[in-house]
Amino acid sequence: MKYVILPGVLLSALLVSCGGETAATYDAKEYSANAEIADSTLSSSAAVEDVHSNRKFVRTADLKFKVKDVKTATYAIEDVVAKNNGFVTHTNLSSTISFMNTIPLSEDSSKEVTHYNVENSIEIRVPNSRLDDALKQMNGLVEFLDYRNINADDVTLKLLVNRLTQKRITTHEHRLDNADHVKAKLKERVDAENSLLNAEEQKDQALVANLNIQDQVDFSTIKIYLYQRSSVKEELVANEKIIEPYEPGFFEKAGDSLKVGLNTLEIIVLLLVRIWWLILLALGVYIGYKKLKHKF
Secondary structure (H helix, E strand, C coil), X not given: CHHHHHHHHHHHHHXXXXXXXXXXXXXXXXXXXXXXXXXCCCCCHHHCCCCCCCCCEEEEEEEEEECCCHHHHHHHHHHHHHHCCCEEEEEEEEEEEEEEEEEECCCCEEEEEEEEEEEEEEEEEEEHHHHHHHHHHHHHXXXXXXXXXXXXXXXXXXXXXXXXXXXXXXXXXHHHHHHHHHXXXXXXXXXXXXXXXXXXXXXXXXXHHHHHHHHXXXXXXXXXXXXXXXXXXXXXXXXXXCCCCCCCCHHHHHHHHHHHHHHHHHHHHHHHHHXXXXXXXXXXXXXXXXXXXXXX
């Protein structure tokens, strides 16, 4: 009986051991897959530079994603930029108040509740060869990705056209310069000088355009818009005491009323004194009217 039980126990232990190893292997594979998905959230094949290619690309990235804390994420992005030998060209960290509410707590105090949103728009530039690395290093900040647009503009032909333009204008300048020494007439000399000046301006423009394109090729531009969940700030504030206007008492009001009445009476008396002649005239007319009425 013991010989029958022993193989069964060994078989069960072997099955359990195999099952545990399979689960561990599955967890490792799942973690690896999640990590790979996470790394690819912001990165892209368009952000990878092919060192063996002669083609020149202007690579740009436009990102918008939600983070846990905008301020902390901003510092983290600036660290990523520094590690990749890049630089920040623009950042605008701001808070916008959605609405405020004041809740009375007592006669002397209230609670002020402020709902606000924190956001930041950042523009950074990193070496073209480090663009994908920089994007991968920012991936841990993303809580929700709104969009990620990465563009690779092939400017190989533009650079070639500008170089050929410079070469062609240089040759034209030499021809104009040689012709200028041969010409003796003033008008022809002035025309040659103007043509030479225009050629130099075109050459400079082609040179500046080439330098601008080369700068964009060397350093990729990344525009990032960060935001976080709406935040709430509560603050205990003191209530402002309302100062009531001064109001006199009853006796003071009665005294003021008496003064007003006396002033009014004084005005009436003075008015009568001023029109005494009119009163006498009216009285004389009235008496004359009564006498004439009795006669008739």
